[in-house]
Amino acid sequence: MTEPSAPQRQTWQRAAVLDALDRHRDFLTAQQLHQQLDEAGQKISLATVYRTLQQMAALGEIDVISDDGKQMAFRRCSSEHHHHLVCTECARTVEVSGPAVERWAVSTADEHGFTHSGHRIEIYGLCATCQQR
Amino acid sequence: MTEPSAPQRQTWQRAAVLDALDRHRDFLTAQQLHQQLDEAGQKISLATVYRTLQQMAALGEIDVISDDGKQMAFRRCSSEHHHHLVCTECARTVEVSGPAVERWAVSTADEHGFTHSGHRIEIYGLCATCQQR
DNA sequence: ATCTAATTGATAATGATTCTCATGAAGATT
DNA sequence: AATCTTCATGAGAATCATTATCAATTAGAT
Numbered sequence: 001m002t003e004p005s006a007p008q009r010q011t012w013q014r015a016a017v018l019d020a021l022d023r024h025r026d027f028l029t030a031q032q033l034h035q036q037l038d039e040a041g042q043k044i045s046l047a048t049v050y051r052t053l054q055q056m057a058a059l060g061e062i063d064v065i066s067d068d069g070k071q072m073a074f075r076r077c078s079s080e081h082h083h084h085l086v087c088t089e090c091a092r093t094v095e096v097s098g099p100a101v102e103r104w105a106v107s108t109a110d111e112h113g114f115t116h117s118g119h120r121i122e123i124y125g126l127c128a129t130c131q132q133r
Numbered sequence: 134m135t136e137p138s139a140p141q142r143q144t145w146q147r148a149a150v151l152d153a154l155d156r157h158r159d160f161l162t163a164q165q166l167h168q169q170l171d172e173a174g175q176k177i178s179l180a181t182v183y184r185t186l187q188q189m190a191a192l193g194e195i196d197v198i199s200d201d202g203k204q205m206a207f208r209r210c211s212s213e214h215h216h217h218l219v220c221t222e223c224a225r226t227v228e229v230s231g232p233a234v235e236r237w238a239v240s241t242a243d244e245h246g247f248t249h250s251g252h253r254i255e256i257y258g259l260c261a262t263c264q265q266r
Numbered sequence: 267a268t269c270t271a272a273t274t275g276a277t278a279a280t281g282a283t284t285c286t287c288a289t290g291a292a293g294a295t296t
Numbered sequence: 297a298a299t300c301t302t303c304a305t306g307a308g309a310a311t312c313a314t315t316a317t318c319a320a321t322t323a324g325a326t
Contacts, residue, residue, distance in 0.1 A: 066202025
């Protein structure tokens with residue numbers, strides 16, 4: 001149970017990325033994040049943004065979804081197991097959870113003889129704000 | 134309710150792609166499919182494979198998953214709404230369904246004021262066969 | 267102040283997917 | 297079966313997100 005790959009050094013770049021994530025409640029792509037930082041005067045290499053996000057994701061500090069299967073999007077989240085309800089228009093995100101669904105996923109896997117199971121669940125739709133537009 | 138973009142012409146290429154999909158019960162990427170066809174002596178342009186898959190997906194004739202968020206994978210499926218239980222090792226796939234989960238997804242979206250909701254649910258694990266390896 | 271390995275930045279490389287456009291062939295029409 | 301129109305194909309270039317490379321920096325320890 002040792003953490004094998006914790007980040008070793010503190011850099012202002014890492015802090016800046018984490019800060020930017022904290023400021024936004026919704027999912028952002030690496031590129032959007034990079035742009036935000038850039039506009040805020042934080043000149044960070046795109047490569048560094050990617051690396052940092054990748055590391056934080058590996059450590060479970062942020063959540064990742066694959067926006068269509070094209071781009072990855074990242075977001076700071078609570079640590080408990082949960083899923084996301086994302087607006088298809090503005091990417092506004094709500095964390096949701098459903099114990100019954102968790103059980104269903106596990107037992108379904110079991111029934112078919114699958115072990116080490118996990119799941120990906122994502123709900124999407126048009127949020128209240130975007131409906132009025 | 135007119136079908137706006139039904140494929141207009143029958144070509145041996147389209148038939149070959151559909152055939153290859155039918156021969157495999159599990160998810161395949163466009164590239165894998167192209168390779169399979171190539172090895173079977175069916176010389177089809179990779180671009181055509183992509184185009185064909187894209188069309189079939191748009192028509193709902195095949196299902197798509199985004200293998201990690203990297204590659205897309207395609208599979209011939211039954212037409213009813215269902216989800217997939219996929220082996221992380223060999224990609225063996227089982228179609229599953231859970232009415233309760235469907236209801237949960239819809240009502241969760243409703244509760245948060247989201248309309249036009251949909252969902253992506255995928256369960257993964259190690260299938261019985263791969264466990265023995 | 268010095269040392270050393272992790273981190274960064276700039277850019278090249280990769281890899282999947284899409285686009286372009288000239289050529290080929292379905293399917294309809296004589 | 298010859299012709300015509302238009303969509304489909306093939307080959308390769310283009311795109312775009314992400315990753316790799318590698319020399320130059322720098323965090324943290326000594």
